[in-house]
Amino acid sequence: MRLVKVSKAVxxxxxxxxxxxxxxxxxxxxxxxxxxxxxxxSQQVAASGVPLTRFEVQVGSVESRAVLAPCRRAEPFQAxxxxxxxxxxxxxxxxxxxxxxxxxxxxxxxxxxxxxAANALPAGMxxxxxxxxxxxxxxxxxxxxxxxxxxxxxxxxxxxxIAPGLPLRSDMxxxxxxxxxxxAVRVNVVGKGFTLTAAGQALAGAADGQPLxxxxxxxKVLTGIAREGRIVEVAL
Numbered sequence: 001m002r003l004v005k006v007s008k009a010v011x012x013x014x015x016x017x018x019x020x021x022x023x024x025x026x027x028x029x030x031x032x033x034x035x036x037x038x039x040x041x042s043q044q045v046a047a048s049g050v051p052l053t054r055f056e057v058q059v060g061s062v063e064s065r066a067v068l069a070p071c072r073r074a075e076p077f078q079a080x081x082x083x084x085x086x087x088x089x090x091x092x093x094x095x096x097x098x099x100x101x102x103x104x105x106x107x108x109x110x111x112x113x114x115x116x117a118a119n120a121l122p123a124g125m126x127x128x129x130x131x132x133x134x135x136x137x138x139x140x141x142x143x144x145x146x147x148x149x150x151x152x153x154x155x156x157x158x159x160x161x162i163a164p165g166l167p168l169r170s171d172m173x174x175x176x177x178x179x180x181x182x183x184a185v186r187v188n189v190v191g192k193g194f195t196l197t198a199a200g201q202a203l204a205g206a207a208d209g210q211p212l213x214x215x216x217x218x219x220k221v222l223t224g225i226a227r228e229g230r231i232v233e234v235a236l
Contacts, residue, residue: 034059040076041090041106048084051148052112053136059090060105069098079103085110086140110139114146114167121162126176127153137167145170155208175207179226186229187214187222191236200232 038057045055062068071094079091085108093101115132125131129150137146147153147168156173179185179202189196198216206212206226213223214232224234 037076037090037092037104041108044078045084045108045110050084050110050112050139052110052139055085055108055110058107058109060107062102062104066102068100068102069094071100072097077101084108108140111136112139112148113137114139114142114148115150117162117164117166117168119164121158123158123161125158126156127158127168127173132168135165135167142167143169143171175210177205178208178228179206179212179230179232181205183230185214185232187216187224187232187234189222189234189236202226202230202232 037059041057041059042055045052045057073096074092074094077091077093079089088106088108089103090106091101091103113134114137116135116137118131118133121127121131127150132150139146147170152170153173155176157176159172159174162168162172181202181204183202185200185202187198187200189198200214200216200222203213203215203221208226208228210226211223212226212232213221215221222232222234224232226232
């Protein structure tokens with residue numbers, strides 16, 4: 001999967017200009033270099049580590065009513081908690097000639113390769129390579145939990161039916177149940193220095209490693225951990 005990287009030319013531009021603000025000697029208005037701001041935001045997006053194929057950056061302007069003191073040099077900064085993709089903000093602060101900082105609106109549209117359903121997939125199905133295909137998707141229009149790799153679905157099944165072409169999200173899946181409600185199970189009771197085995201019945205379904213209540217042949221209800229092979233481990 002190809003990752004988008006900022007070009008060396010852009011990096012050199014950032015190093016030289018550092019998002020310098022062009023100011024008029026007789027004006028109280030500071031004009032921001034949109035190209036340099038766009039390059040700064042692009043660098044932040046590329047450094048985020050999100051696998052993308054491409055992205056577009058649009059930088060807005062400062063509020064028209066804002067009057068800023070003349071500034072010889074301004075620098076961009078990334079505000080804490082601001083999202084990298086979609087609608088956000090980039091900060092600009094004056095570091096020479098005045099003492100102010102402003103937030104400019106930014107919109108980042110991003111695309112990446114993600115998994116989509118190759119055909120109609122029923123609920124309860126374990127997904128295989130033949131059931132999915134890769135497709136470039138505009139990520140800023142989708143949920144953030146889209147799936148990139150098939151191995152992200154190991155040990156999981158669909159919690160609902162999926163239409164062909166629908167992007168796959170992690171919340172569409174649940175862990176595969178290793179014990180179903182009503183199953184006959186083997187209960188391994190483990191204590192200090194001993195292990196007892198008894199037959200029981202599952203009172204619910206559970207995936208591997210999940211807690212599960214069982215009723216033994218003697219009618220006692222115990223809570224243990226479900227394991228593959230219809231085994232429930234109970235620690236004393």
